[in-house]
Amino acid sequence: MAAVDSFSLLYREISRSCSFYFETLALIGALYTASKVVILLRDCCTLVRVHFLPRMIPSKKLRQRYGDWAVIYGATEPVAKAYAEELARHGISIIFVTQDHTSVRDTAASLSQSYGVETVVVLADFLLDQAASKPIKEAMRGKDIGFLVNCVDESLASPQSLIEMPEQGMLDLVNRNVAVATLMTRLVLPGMVERSRGAVVNISSGACCRPLPGRVTLTASTGYLDHFSRALHLEYGGKGIFIQSLIPFQIASSRQQPSSSSSSSSSSEGWFSPKPEVYAHHAISTLGVSNRTTGYWPHTLQYGLMRCIPEWMWVLRSRVFISSS
Template sequence: MAAVDSFQFLYREISRSCGSYFETLALVGALYTASRAVILLSDCCTLVRVHFLPRMVPSRKLTQRYGDWAVIYGASEPVASAYAEELARHGISIIFVTQDNTSVRDTAASLSQIYGVETSVVIADFSQVQAASKPIKEALRGKDIGFLVNCVDGTLASPQSLIEMPEQCLLDQVNKNVTVATLMTRLVLPGMVERSRGAVVNISSSACCRPLRGRVALTAFTGYLDNFSRALHLEYSDKGIFIQSLIPFQIASSGRQPSSSSLSPREGWFVPKPEVYARHAISTLGISNRTTGYWPHTLQYGMVRCIPEWIWILGSRMCFSAA
């Protein structure tokens, strides 16, 4: 009995001495919970502001806000082709810049016939930068260029180790996804700055958010495009130029124009058709300079952001080993 009384007495003494610590820990926990709640509320407000309000509130025509012409680089990718079609649906004339005119010419003719806009295709050999710049400058001369859309090469989505990539293939990918995107921006920006309006949209991938095993090149190139866009926004936003980095998650292949990627994700709520994605993405123009462009993808991005990097890397290794 004495032992029990002694224990109760000891417990009361310890509780009395530690009471202030418990209160402090409770306060810290409450503050942390409140901060997470504020962040969640802020993210929800941003989701509504970026993805829902622009689609409900009428705005000025894209031609009035940015210009009459758009330059599209990477239109062989379904998402870029769909983006071009959505611009054409808004009355924007299109200039396609490509190294391979086979599929792009068909796309250009189709847009011109369906939407009644002007289209042209510029063939440029980007292995020789000076020679490639000349026809592009000629095509841009005298036109009110309001949009530039650069799209990362979809073939990079296929898992491949860096040392498995042939050297020439790697150099071609660097040229296509880094050099050309930068050059196209350099060619288009002066006219936009002169007119104090325009939009540059760089479509990369969510791979820029977290490293992906077996996709070193994709992670690197999309990371470049994303940071390139953010730096441009910092430098040119006060000159009336809107720079946007689109970082979509998976997008289904178009039935009309199969993706160059060997991966063909099944269409669904989180894997939209290119046309659906483009419609949502264009509604975010002028609203957010860095976005997934599609609100279910924004939910995915929020979940990915909550995962600690060490857990992400561990899970990536386990999935890669299982595959």
């Protein structure tokens, strides 16, 4: 009986001495939960502000806000073509800069016929270094350039080990997606700074968010475009120029598959893999609203889920997939 009384007394004493620690832990848990709720509410508000309000509330026309002409680099990609069509739908004339005019000529003619805008196709061989900028400067001379759209090369999304890539092919890919995109921005920015208005849109991929097996060049190139956009915004955002980094995930009839390890070269249409036209229609509504976005609200949900996964867990999953394939 005495032992029981002693145990009860001991338990009361321990409980009394530990109550402070229990209350402290409970307070920490409550603060942590409250912080997560605040972050969730903030993300929900951002989702509505970026993807829904701009489509419900009419804003100033793009031509009046930024300019009459757009320069599109990488128009051989479905996403860039769809984005160019959306700009043409708003009455903006297009200058296509390409190394293969055969794939862009029909698009340019179609936009002129459908929307009554002017289109110019500039053939630029960027292997000639600075000489490639001369025809681009000639095409832009005397025009109110309000937009520059750089689009990453989708062939980067094809799974391939770095050591399996031909050296010249690797150099060409890096040149097109890093050097040329930077050069195009350098050519267009002076006029925008002079007029104190304009928009630079760099379309990369959600692959910049996490490392992916077999896609070293894709993650590196998209990562460069994403950070390049953020640095440009820091430098020129206060001069009336809007810089936007678009990081889409999977898009139908496109080879971009940053959230998948599949080796197929195309994807079927769905809610999370929209057609390029659908994606471009959503993405252009975020212009002037968000400097870094997926451009499509279901992709934003995917991005939010991806952020919840620790990188070590993501890397472990990728290694397991590689070892099992």
